[in-house]
Amino acid sequence: MTEIILFSAPGSCSRVATIALEETGAQFESRVVRFMKGEHKSPAYKIYNPKGKVPALVFGGEALTENVAILWFLNEQFPEAGLLPHAKTAIEKARLISDLNFCSSTLHPIVTRIRMPQFFAGPESIRAVWTAGCEVMREYFKLVDDRLANSPWWYGDAWSVMDSYLYWVFWRVEGAGFPVGEYPKFVDHARRMEDRPAVQRALAREATMTAQLESERLNFAPPGPPKVI
Ligand SMILES: N[C@@H](CCC(=O)N[C@@H](CS)C(=O)NCC(=O)O)C(=O)O
Known part of the structure; x- marks a missing residue:
């Protein structure tokens, strides 16, 4: 079986790729990236995404970045999942x-x-x-x-x-x-x-990552709407 890893952060745009992967039914690992620790800017992570952002997909040892490219690739890899409508021309x-x-x-x-x-x-x-x-x-x-x-x-x-x-x-x-x-x-x-169901599974993955970050005191919760000064 092809090893699939998605570098992710809860609440971030990696959710889009997570849902896509869940919709394919493929087995994959969600690997959390600790923004609060600057992991996304570390040399170890930049091997996968030199831009220092999530998501990064590792598929059979090959890394791929940018949601659009990841979604396009997954659609080609898993045509039966119907991630995108069939396009002929x-x-x-x-x-x-x-x-x-x-x-x-x-x-x-x-x-x-x-x-x-x-x-x-x-x-x-x-x-x-x-x-x-x-x-x-x-x-x-x-x-x-x-x-x-x-x-x-x-x-x-x-x-x-x-x-x-x-x-x-x-x-x-x-x-x-x-x-x-x-x-x-x-x-x-x-x-x-x-x-x-695929979205619920994706959200459950995020909840697990959030719990992990909370246990390490590294959860990032963006502030709500700014107040009028
Ligand atoms: N165009 C990129 C955008 C990726 C992106 O902006 N990711 C954000 C999370 S939503 C991020 O990693 N931010 C951390 C940072 O820029 O420091 C994509 O679609 O994959």
Whole structure:
């Protein structure tokens, strides 16, 4: 059996790849990366991901980084899992990449501004960064909400890893004060995701990692929405 390791951190975007792996049914190890100890920036970890970030997938001894690439690779390795819709032509394939990149290149950076505004500003401007992030995010939440108006998943009746990516975006900003309730179809989508056994198993893996980090006093819980000063 191919050895599969996913370097992960609870609550981070490694959840997207974790859900994808759970959906394939493959056996894999979730190996926690201790942000609070700077493990992600250590030479030992940078062998797997020179950018010092999670996730990193190790598949049969080969390391792969970037969620989009990991999802694409897993879809090719496990075609029966239906991680992405079948694409015949070059343009159909490119559209799938375009959708996944929308999550990684457009939505993820806005998520970080809403969830971690302190990374981008001093104390006096944290709230302004958060507010600006929320303003920009509104347009995209509306886009997703509209797309989900008449179908359960991004690609209609067929679940895909695109839904996992959107779910992580939703969950991340829900806990950071973004008004997700204004987007009821997206709320329903998140709850549908949480009904999936693979998602429940992925969340259970994160809970195990969180317990491990707590036992080492290394758990990282980002602060809630910044207060108005
Ligand atoms: N484009 C990358 C983004 C990875 C990323 O930003 N990961 C975050 C967690 S969500 C991380 O490792 N942050 C730690 C840091 O940058 O110090 C991907 O999709 O894999």
